[in-house]
Amino acid sequence: MMENDLAINLARIQFAFTVSFHFLFPAFTIGIASYLAVLEGLWLKTDKGVYANLYRYWLKIFAVVFAMGVVSGIVMSYQFGTNWSVFSDKAGPVIGPLMAYEVLTAFFLEAGFLGVMLFGINKVGRKLHFVATLAVAVGTFISAFWILSVNSWMQTPVGYAINDVGQFVPAAGWWDIVWNPSFPYRLVHTVLAAYLTTAFAVGAVGAWHLLKDRTNPGARKMFSMAMWMAALVAPAQIFMGDLHGLNTLEHQPAKVMAMEGHYQSHPDGAPLILFGIPNSKEKRVDYAIEIPKASSLILKHDLNAPLAGLDTIPDRDEPPVGIVFWSFRIMVGLGFAMLGLGLWSLFARTRRKLYDWPWLHRAALVMGPSGFIAVLAGWVTTEVGRQPFTVYGLLRTSESAAPLDAPAVAASLLAFVLVYFVVFGAGIVYLFKLAAKTPEAHEPTPEDAPIRSAGITPAAAVLEGDHEEGAAP
Amino acid sequence: MNGIDLTVIWAGIIAFAVVVYVIMDGFDLGIGILFPNFKVGPDRDMAMNSIAPVWDGNETWLVLGGGGLLAAFPLAYAIILPALYAPLIAMLLGLVLRGVAFEFRWRDPSHRARWDLAFTVGSVIATFAQGITLGALLQGITVEGRAYAGGWWEWLTPFSLLTGFALLVGYALLGCCWLIWKTEGPLQRQCYSYAGRLGILLLVAIGIVSIATPFLEAEYYTRWLAYPGVLATAQIPLATLILSVLFFRSLSKKQEATPFFYALGLFGLSLVGLAVSMWPDVIPGRVTIWEAAAPYESQLFMLVGAAIMVPIILAYTAWSYWVFRGKVGSDGYH
Numbered sequence: 001m002m003e004n005d006l007a008i009n010l011a012r013i014q015f016a017f018t019v020s021f022h023f024l025f026p027a028f029t030i031g032i033a034s035y036l037a038v039l040e041g042l043w044l045k046t047d048k049g050v051y052a053n054l055y056r057y058w059l060k061i062f063a064v065v066f067a068m069g070v071v072s073g074i075v076m077s078y079q080f081g082t083n084w085s086v087f088s089d090k091a092g093p094v095i096g097p098l099m100a101y102e103v104l105t106a107f108f109l110e111a112g113f114l115g116v117m118l119f120g121i122n123k124v125g126r127k128l129h130f131v132a133t134l135a136v137a138v139g140t141f142i143s144a145f146w147i148l149s150v151n152s153w154m155q156t157p158v159g160y161a162i163n164d165v166g167q168f169v170p171a172a173g174w175w176d177i178v179w180n181p182s183f184p185y186r187l188v189h190t191v192l193a194a195y196l197t198t199a200f201a202v203g204a205v206g207a208w209h210l211l212k213d214r215t216n217p218g219a220r221k222m223f224s225m226a227m228w229m230a231a232l233v234a235p236a237q238i239f240m241g242d243l244h245g246l247n248t249l250e251h252q253p254a255k256v257m258a259m260e261g262h263y264q265s266h267p268d269g270a271p272l273i274l275f276g277i278p279n280s281k282e283k284r285v286d287y288a289i290e291i292p293k294a295s296s297l298i299l300k301h302d303l304n305a306p307l308a309g310l311d312t313i314p315d316r317d318e319p320p321v322g323i324v325f326w327s328f329r330i331m332v333g334l335g336f337a338m339l340g341l342g343l344w345s346l347f348a349r350t351r352r353k354l355y356d357w358p359w360l361h362r363a364a365l366v367m368g369p370s371g372f373i374a375v376l377a378g379w380v381t382t383e384v385g386r387q388p389f390t391v392y393g394l395l396r397t398s399e400s401a402a403p404l405d406a407p408a409v410a411a412s413l414l415a416f417v418l419v420y421f422v423v424f425g426a427g428i429v430y431l432f433k434l435a436a437k438t439p440e441a442h443e444p445t446p447e448d449a450p451i452r453s454a455g456i457t458p459a460a461a462v463l464e465g466d467h468e469e470g471a472a473p
Numbered sequence: 474m475n476g477i478d479l480t481v482i483w484a485g486i487i488a489f490a491v492v493v494y495v496i497m498d499g500f501d502l503g504i505g506i507l508f509p510n511f512k513v514g515p516d517r518d519m520a521m522n523s524i525a526p527v528w529d530g531n532e533t534w535l536v537l538g539g540g541g542l543l544a545a546f547p548l549a550y551a552i553i554l555p556a557l558y559a560p561l562i563a564m565l566l567g568l569v570l571r572g573v574a575f576e577f578r579w580r581d582p583s584h585r586a587r588w589d590l591a592f593t594v595g596s597v598i599a600t601f602a603q604g605i606t607l608g609a610l611l612q613g614i615t616v617e618g619r620a621y622a623g624g625w626w627e628w629l630t631p632f633s634l635l636t637g638f639a640l641l642v643g644y645a646l647l648g649c650c651w652l653i654w655k656t657e658g659p660l661q662r663q664c665y666s667y668a669g670r671l672g673i674l675l676l677v678a679i680g681i682v683s684i685a686t687p688f689l690e691a692e693y694y695t696r697w698l699a700y701p702g703v704l705a706t707a708q709i710p711l712a713t714l715i716l717s718v719l720f721f722r723s724l725s726k727k728q729e730a731t732p733f734f735y736a737l738g739l740f741g742l743s744l745v746g747l748a749v750s751m752w753p754d755v756i757p758g759r760v761t762i763w764e765a766a767a768p769y770e771s772q773l774f775m776l777v778g779a780a781i782m783v784p785i786i787l788a789y790t791a792w793s794y795w796v797f798r799g800k801v802g803s804d805g806y807h
């Protein structure tokens with residue numbers, strides 16, 4: 001039994017490690033793909049070179065991120081079986097078809113048009129190339145749609161029956177399964193998160209180049225576009241996050257109790273614990289700084305509404321409170337920091353100082369990784385918060401794992417850690433190198449990359465590149 | 474229902490995905506296997522460029538094979554993947570190494586040699602692991618109840634190593650023939666000279682695997698060699714023989730596209746042979762496709778998607794190949 005526990009814990013670490021690495025890449029590609037589609041659309045519409053140049057600048061970054069997303073994603077699609085085979089056997093009849101739809105409607109679409117997007121503009125022309133970019137962007141969204149539907153079903157399972165060999169089988173129609181209760185919230189919340197992640201990454205790159213040269217037209221354009229996204233999407237995301245939280249309270253109250261650090265029930269108004277150190281042994285939050293009754297106000301819209309705590313949940317069903325408590329605070333804190341930067345940029349814009357305040361640019365630079373951290377923190381909150389279950393309330397994580405020996409899992413975990421750190425470490429270094437290059441009027445192409453030198457040069461833009469940008473939008 | 478057995482249809486779809494995967498990713502993995510033999514500089518760049526626009530799409534068929542297996546035959550997915558844990562994890566890591574090399578080698582010219590090495594090492598590991606996977610599946614998996622019940626080294630046998638090597642040779646041949654088709658000049662000449670030798674090696678490998686297979690299980694023996702079934706099964710080696718004659722003739726005539734298609738034909742026949750051995754089991758001798766099948770509702774829901782999407786996917790994949798048709802290095806590639 002000890003041996004078995006070790007194997008399961010190693011498998012959990014391996015899944016957490018590989019999915020965390022993987023998630024960083026799609027969180028970025030979903031956003032950049034849409035950004036590229038917007039840039040190319042604007043280029044087609046206005047014929048302004050600055051858009052074509054930005055397109056090429058971000059396309060190179062996109063290609064590197066996308067490659068890392070693809071290869072780390074293939075790992076995920078097999079890991080369900082290699083390490084979580086009992087889960088796959090039991091949940092396969094419900095989640096398998098949704099994942100098959102992801103492959104059929106999203107992966108092929110992205111992969112099929114990526115080649116044309118990266119290498120084909122001189123072969124297919126501008127309009128068809130724009131179609132390819134759109135197809136890739138739509139593909140990334142469809143992919144998010146299906147995989148989040150799967151994840152949401154695991155969080156809020158509906159529409160199933162259990163057959164005589166213990167499998168979950170579809171019983172109520174697929175519409176109900178796909179649109180399970182937490183899915184619409186999770187989908188919007190996650191896609192907005194991907195947009196914000198990209199906005200702050202793009203904003204940081206723009207800010208870095210503005211700090212060096214505030215007249216660079218490419219840097220100005222990308223910074224301005226990114227700050228619009230920050231100002232518009234951050235408040236929408238906070239609103240959406242609140243709705244998602246209320247949905248979680250309805251369907252997975254134990255997760256919200258862990259997020260809030262509510263070990264005890266509060267019959268007349270629960271406090272909002274801002275900070276503290278959760279102490280699961282003593283079942284209390286040490287050194288808590290709290291606002292009385294504010295949690296009830298947020299969650300129930302009533303200062304005196306009673307809120308149940310983890311004392312109403314059997315110990316064996318309790319999620320790890322410390323991790324969830326902290327990851328939630330990191331996510332929310334970053335969300336408000338994003339809002340703050342967005343508002344600051346709006347203020348600068350009204351003063352026509354968007355490109356002139358170095359402190360704004362420095363802040364944007366510091367906030368560059370904020371989206372990635374927030375996305376991971378949010379993912380940890382929702383995934384750790386639904387423990388100890390894989391299919392919430394129905395199938396325990398400890399009963400989902402493959403019958404593997406601990407040394408086998410330990411060896412594979414070690415191999416994943418080594419390969420991922422070397423490969424993706426190098427990839428991230430290359431991303432920084434690409435982003436450190438000043439956006440030129442004419443994006444240079446690597447000298448001996450034959451396909452690219454022909455492929456990703458939007459021909460017309462080379463002729464008309466500079467001198468058009470400058471006015472603040 | 475109504476006389477149509479969705480389970481059989483889904484077995485066909487997954488077999489189709491595996492065939493398309495082997496056809497499409499086979500040649501680009503093969504180029505990775507051969508890569509160290511190509512001259513640094515334009516030859517390597519050309520070889521890489523001939524597959525750069527399509528490798529990602531090619532690999533997606535592997536995801537469809539895995540995802541489709543989970544969806545249509547969850548029990549098979551749940552037994553086979555843990556049984557082949559080590560080779561599958563190795564395959565995934567190999568695919569990581571080679572997949573990023575496509576981009577990274579351009580991003581970091583000073584370390585290009587390293588990423589070229591990663592491309593080769595990753596391709597060799599992934600191919601060898603896929604070959605081992607096939608062999609291990611064919612030789613049988615220990616099953617108890619609804620789970621794998623063997624140890625974590627059960628897959629490792631002389632037979633699975635043999636199929637691993639056979640696949641290395643086979644993919645290398647496909648890569649070679651692809652480059653004959655897509656390139657010209659010194660690289661093409663080099664590939665002509667490799668293709669003949671790899672062709673002979675592949676026939677030897679196919680021969681040994683074919684002779685070994687009937688002795689793995691009594692069931693295989695009767696299926697392949699008992700009268701009158703042998704009259705039908707004997708057509709497969711016969712067709713292999715005819716195709717290989719055509720293959721070598723096309724090579725000696727210096728034809729450019731046809732060797733690739735004959736080589737694909739050889740692969741196709743090997744896969745037909747695999748199907749003859751396995752049908753209708755998904756885990757030979759242990760689990761049939763009907764025992765492993767997902768319920769009717771799951772299969773039907775997916776079938777709607779597959780029926781609509783697979784033709785569309787094939788259409789735009791074909792379009793993408795069409796866009797990048799012709800020799801690498803001609804029409805605007807440089």
